Amino acid sequence: MSVAVRLVPVQEAYEDLLNRTLSRISCDLGRLIYLASTRDYNTGNYYHEGLAGRFSLDVARKALEIAHRKAFYRVSALSLEDLASNLEAYLRSSRENPQVFLRAWQKLEPYRVAIPTEVNLTVAQLFTSNLRLALAILRFRQKLSH
Amino acid sequence: MIGTSSALIGAVVLLVLILLWIRADSASRHGACVLDEWLPDQSDAADLCPPEFVSQIFSGQDLAFISRLQSPDLKRHFLRERSAVALLWVEQTKEAIRRIMSRHLEASRLSADIEFATEARIFLQYAQLRSICSLLFLLIELAGPQRLHGMALYTDGLTQRIGNVLRELESGSRTREMDGARSS
Numbered sequence: 001m002s003v004a005v006r007l008v009p010v011q012e013a014y015e016d017l018l019n020r021t022l023s024r025i026s027c028d029l030g031r032l033i034y035l036a037s038t039r040d041y042n043t044g045n046y047y048h049e050g051l052a053g054r055f056s057l058d059v060a061r062k063a064l065e066i067a068h069r070k071a072f073y074r075v076s077a078l079s080l081e082d083l084a085s086n087l088e089a090y091l092r093s094s095r096e097n098p099q100v101f102l103r104a105w106q107k108l109e110p111y112r113v114a115i116p117t118e119v120n121l122t123v124a125q126l127f128t129s130n131l132r133l134a135l136a137i138l139r140f141r142q143k144l145s146h
Numbered sequence: 147m148i149g150t151s152s153a154l155i156g157a158v159v160l161l162v163l164i165l166l167w168i169r170a171d172s173a174s175r176h177g178a179c180v181l182d183e184w185l186p187d188q189s190d191a192a193d194l195c196p197p198e199f200v201s202q203i204f205s206g207q208d209l210a211f212i213s214r215l216q217s218p219d220l221k222r223h224f225l226r227e228r229s230a231v232a233l234l235w236v237e238q239t240k241e242a243i244r245r246i247m248s249r250h251l252e253a254s255r256l257s258a259d260i261e262f263a264t265e266a267r268i269f270l271q272y273a274q275l276r277s278i279c280s281l282l283f284l285l286i287e288l289a290g291p292q293r294l295h296g297m298a299l300y301t302d303g304l305t306q307r308i309g310n311v312l313r314e315l316e317s318g319s320r321t322r323e324m325d326g327a328r329s330s
Contacts, residue, residue, distance in 0.1 A: 073196075077198060077202065080211055081208075120196065120238075121193075122231065123195060126199060132227060133220075133223065137220065140220055
């Protein structure tokens with residue numbers, strides 16, 4: 001009973017996050033990167049001011065953690081073709097120079113910080129491997145267009 | 147003459163298999179080292195990979211897409227990346243089976259009512275899984291993961307089944323122990 005009572009606000013906070021914030025981001029990869037950015041690198045805790053204000057700090061933290069893990073598994077399950085399209089959409093939304101963006105992502109691999117804690121090791125490896133491939137595909141297309 | 151040539155062919159095949167084994171082993175070890183450096187949490191490293199991802203790793207859909215791009219470099223890159231992921235999955239599965247079995251053996255040692263037939267069946271399935279994993283290890287290098295889709299799904303299904311059976315056995319013996327403690 002007490003677990004059910006505690007889960008209800010987390011579910012509400014999760015839905016609030018989906019409707020108010022995540023629905024405004026155009027692609028799954030963008031949503032994942034956004035959710036990963038709400039995690040504190042030093043503590044691993046999630047923080048979202050608006051959500052914590054509407055609910056509580058703990059409820060907001062839990063909702064963000066769940067949303068992050070779900071977004072991660074959704075992106076990891078994308079086919080390479082869909083992931084490449086997602087990456088292209090994310091690149092366009094960043095408004096950066098495509099060449100600079102692709103070079104930086106290939107060198108720095110910033111997507112590695114988008115991996116949540118406590119996810120399956122093979123899925124984490126599939127995620128980074130697919131992103132490396134998606135980046136190579138976009139660079140290949142870029143070369144062709146030039 | 148025929149005996150000598152078949153022995154020679156056998157030796158060559160064995161040598162190729164050993165070389166492939168060493169290559170696959172070092173590739174998976176290298177992959178594990180790379181992962182060690184950056185993955186945030188390794189405590190659940192031996193947990194089973196969700197079945198839909200096993201299907202994805204071994205599916206031919208992504209290879210078909212890459213082939214349509216008609217770039218030999220991209221194709222090589224893809225095959226190398228996907229083989230590394232597939233090898234990691236095999237390693238993880240082997241580790242998960244080992245952990246499940248060692249937990250079961252520990253529980254069996256403490257249990258008073260062991261059924262020989264059930265234990266023999268579990269052991270046979272365990273031995274079968276270990277052999278399939280070793281075979282997959284070789285075949286991933288030899289044929290690529292995309293040709294092993296069925297075999298990988300079978301392995302995953304069998305691993306999940308063994309895990310479920312052992313969980314049921316453990317919870318059954320715990321219930322019996324509690325009933326015994328209550329009645330005494």
